[in-house]
Amino acid sequence: MQSKHCSELAGIYSEHGASKVVALCHPLRQMVVPRLGLRRARKLARNFAQFGQGDDVVVHLFSGAVFIFFIMLKYMPEQARQSIRAVVFESSPMDCGAEQFGRYVSWRLGRTYRPLYAAPFVPLRPMTGITRRFEAQLREGRFILAPEAKIHFIQCKDDQIVDASYIDDYRRQLEARGHDTSERTYSGARHCRALSDCPADYRTDMAGLLHAYWGEAGIRSETSHQL
Numbered sequence: 001m002q003s004k005h006c007s008e009l010a011g012i013y014s015e016h017g018a019s020k021v022v023a024l025c026h027p028l029r030q031m032v033v034p035r036l037g038l039r040r041a042r043k044l045a046r047n048f049a050q051f052g053q054g055d056d057v058v059v060h061l062f063s064g065a066v067f068i069f070f071i072m073l074k075y076m077p078e079q080a081r082q083s084i085r086a087v088v089f090e091s092s093p094m095d096c097g098a099e100q101f102g103r104y105v106s107w108r109l110g111r112t113y114r115p116l117y118a119a120p121f122v123p124l125r126p127m128t129g130i131t132r133r134f135e136a137q138l139r140e141g142r143f144i145l146a147p148e149a150k151i152h153f154i155q156c157k158d159d160q161i162v163d164a165s166y167i168d169d170y171r172r173q174l175e176a177r178g179h180d181t182s183e184r185t186y187s188g189a190r191h192c193r194a195l196s197d198c199p200a201d202y203r204t205d206m207a208g209l210l211h212a213y214w215g216e217a218g219i220r221s222e223t224s225h226q227l
């Protein structure tokens with residue numbers, strides 16, 4: 001994702017009640033090298049720390065930015081975490097296992113995923129810092145949002161990168177912890193490109209979603225973040 005890809009989505013949020021929208025684009029290296037992602041997460045946590053009681057924040061995540069988000073949550077003050085009233089996972093979340101990296105590589109090469117694409121990442125992952133400790137941090141970060149936070153998933157039916165079963169399992173675990181979840185799957189849309197590939201349906205769906213957040217629920221957004 002680049003800033004230009006977020007500008008249209010930012011407009012949708014502004015049209016439907018967000019008084020401030022901040023688009024954050026992370027280099028790929030920050031999403032796959034833990035020490036770089038940790039530095040970014042700590043900086044974002046300091047920015048989010050300004051929010052607290054009375055603020056209503058919606059976070060819209062794309063693809064691998066979820067790794068930074070889950071780590072960031074651990075460094076945020078509890079009051080700031082409570083201000084996150086909704087999270088939208090688009091083409092996300094993803095696992096950080098070798099298979100996930102293999103899926104990405106096969107997609108970049110325009111080929112169907114096979115286990116051979118994941119094999120090189122078995123030794124490479126720990127060399128870059130993706131250790132059992134890091135994986136434990138991510139698992140913990142997945143479940144420290146306030147139970148009142150609404151969770152919405154936007155997926156693409158033919159997405160070659162994400163693992164649909166991983167997302168389904170995560171959604172069930174969120175619901176078991178009391179989260180209100182929902183999902184919209186688009187046919188014929190590319191990874192992170194539902195707005196471009198299915199613009200009319202996407203706009204209609206987002207309008208309904210944001211009305212549910214800020215209309216029926218009486219929530220007025222102060223800030224929406226796209227990561």
